[in-house]
Amino acid sequence: MSKRKRRVRDKWRRKEWYVVTTPNYFGNVELGSVPSDDPEKLTGRVIDATLYDITNDFAHQYLKMFFQITEIDGKNASTVFKGHEYSRDYLRSLVRRRTTRIDDVLDVTTKEGSQLRVAVCAFTLSRVKTSQEIAVRSLMRRIVRDKAATLTFDQFAQEVVLGKIASDIYNKAKKIAPLRHVGIRKSKLTQLAPETPVGA
DSSP: HHHHHHHHHHHHHHHHEEEEEOGGGGGEEEEEEEEESGGTTTTTTTEEHHHHHHHHOGGGGTTTEEEEEEEEEEEEEEEEEEEEOOHHHHHHOOOOTOOOEEEEEEEOOTSSSSSEEEEEEEESSSSHHHHHHHHHHHHHHHHHHHHHHSSHHHHHHHHHHHTTHHHHHHHTTTTTEEEEEEEEEEEEEEEEOOOOOOOO
């Protein structure tokens, strides 16, 4: 037993700590430190945080973000935005009786060729007609695809997370149906364009 415990202690002693930071398009914010006995093992690891951890705005606790470690420089671990999602509690809180939830999931490609899967949602103030639902979904799809095509990956990631795209959808879709909430509830990077700068 004592030999086994000693091996565990020795294994931890060999590990070093690396500081993980967000990409520069999210402010190079320190997300914490991770241990490893080999820095190469850290590449590809996904670290999660909330938008609150980045903005220090308590209202942003509902949004969970994911960053993938791409490069180790000394004791610093650079990352790329891997995706985000609403917390389950927050998404559940948006659902109300006698209202309509409009969902859409689509694959988009950014200006330089990065690919993401994006889930958009809208919640109405009251039940709406099927024709209105179809029109809102079509509008959501068009705006998200147009935005992706004109923005670089880092710009698109910012607008998705910080609500700019959702705001654009809301301002146009509210003319079709009475809306209570519009948001990009989830995103996932499926392929990063080779020439896209990553990390800090």
